[in-house]
Amino acid sequence: MNDVVLFLITYILGTIPVLFIWVLIHELGHALGAWLVGFRVSSFSVGPFFLVLQDGKYHFRYVKHTRKSYFGRVHPLIHGIHTDKQYHSLRGKVALVAIAGPLLEWASIIAFILLSRYIPNQTIAVTLLTIVISFSILTLLGSSEIAAAVQMFMGHELLLAGHIYIWSIYSNDSDKESNRFIVTKLLQQAEQLEQLRETKKTKGYLSYCHIMLELYLADYIQALPASLEKSLAKFIRELNDKPAEKKVRQEQLALSYLFITYRIVSGANKQKAEQWFYSLEKRYQATSEDAVYQHKRARHFIGIVDELSELNNRTYIPPFFYCETGYENLNRRINNRSSVSI
Numbered sequence: 001m002n003d004v005v006l007f008l009i010t011y012i013l014g015t016i017p018v019l020f021i022w023v024l025i026h027e028l029g030h031a032l033g034a035w036l037v038g039f040r041v042s043s044f045s046v047g048p049f050f051l052v053l054q055d056g057k058y059h060f061r062y063v064k065h066t067r068k069s070y071f072g073r074v075h076p077l078i079h080g081i082h083t084d085k086q087y088h089s090l091r092g093k094v095a096l097v098a099i100a101g102p103l104l105e106w107a108s109i110i111a112f113i114l115l116s117r118y119i120p121n122q123t124i125a126v127t128l129l130t131i132v133i134s135f136s137i138l139t140l141l142g143s144s145e146i147a148a149a150v151q152m153f154m155g156h157e158l159l160l161a162g163h164i165y166i167w168s169i170y171s172n173d174s175d176k177e178s179n180r181f182i183v184t185k186l187l188q189q190a191e192q193l194e195q196l197r198e199t200k201k202t203k204g205y206l207s208y209c210h211i212m213l214e215l216y217l218a219d220y221i222q223a224l225p226a227s228l229e230k231s232l233a234k235f236i237r238e239l240n241d242k243p244a245e246k247k248v249r250q251e252q253l254a255l256s257y258l259f260i261t262y263r264i265v266s267g268a269n270k271q272k273a274e275q276w277f278y279s280l281e282k283r284y285q286a287t288s289e290d291a292v293y294q295h296k297r298a299r300h301f302i303g304i305v306d307e308l309s310e311l312n313n314r315t316y317i318p319p320f321f322y323c324e325t326g327y328e329n330l331n332r333r334i335n336n337r338s339s340v341s342i
């Protein structure tokens with residue numbers, strides 16, 4: 001009976017600290033992988049704790065999250081990519097960084113199993129081992145890093161372009177000409193997904209739309225393909241036509257709000273965009289980080305309230321915008337582009 005009580009107490013009290021340590025180990029794996037292939041780390045985070053590279057030095061930041069504050073992220077710094085040869089030389093390096101997190105996690109499991117015999121109380125040892133293995137299984141089941149690394153090794157160009165794009169453009173020490181070259185490569189690969197525009201529930205389609213809209217808002221492209229804009233408008237109309245009791249996937253809701261922001265910023269039928277916004281807001285609740293962020297950004301550009309003042313005060317950081325300066329630069333470019341009076 002005492003062992004059962006000890007097991008429960010250890011499990012309850014140990015879950016949060018072990019989770020934090022396990023995420024730290026996972027992200028250290030990515031950082032170690034980046035160091036091994038010669039990349040500097042631009043941003044390293046575990047939960048609300050950040051190390052950010054600025055002016056050649058690392059600065060500590062505490063960032064309040066609205067959700068999922070137990071996650072971590074590593075952004076290697078990539079610049080100086082101006083030729084196809086330089087670009088393709090990154091394939092193995094990027095794949096190694098992607099897979100290094102899970103690899104260090106596995107190594108840590110083996111080390112923990114070997115060392116657990118030296119813990120005086122075996123009930124505590126078994127409990128901690130149960131927590132560690134549970135987290136590792138959940139991480140591996142929910143992670144696409146291993147699959148992404150394998151696919152990049154096998155020649156998946158879109159995954160490679162996407163990783164390089166995220167790491168380079170949202171780094172604090174980004175190289176603008178290098179970024180433009182990388183965007184060109186990304187667009188070449190993204191065009192392959194245009195054929196998926198009618199299958200709106202595929203991840204490929206959602207990724208393609210998200211990439212194209214963010215590239216426009218970040219001022220890297222001057223217009224969306226007409227077919228894509230027409231397809232997205234139809235996509236939002238279909239969401240609004242769904243029965244109210246039916247749930248919507250959060251990534252679809254995030255994409256809808258992102259398209260509404262695009263419509264307002266581009267000056268294309270603001271009134272219709274506002275109608276879409278109010279209809280979606282009334283029918284569906286944004287709960288994922290990305291959906292919440294896109295909802296806030298759409299509200300900002302409609303002019304309801306200055307939602308971005310909260311974001312710029314770093315009380316909320318959306319996915320893929322974890323590097324401070326890159327995140328601020330993106331919002332500045334969006335604000336400069338917009339002719340909407342807030």
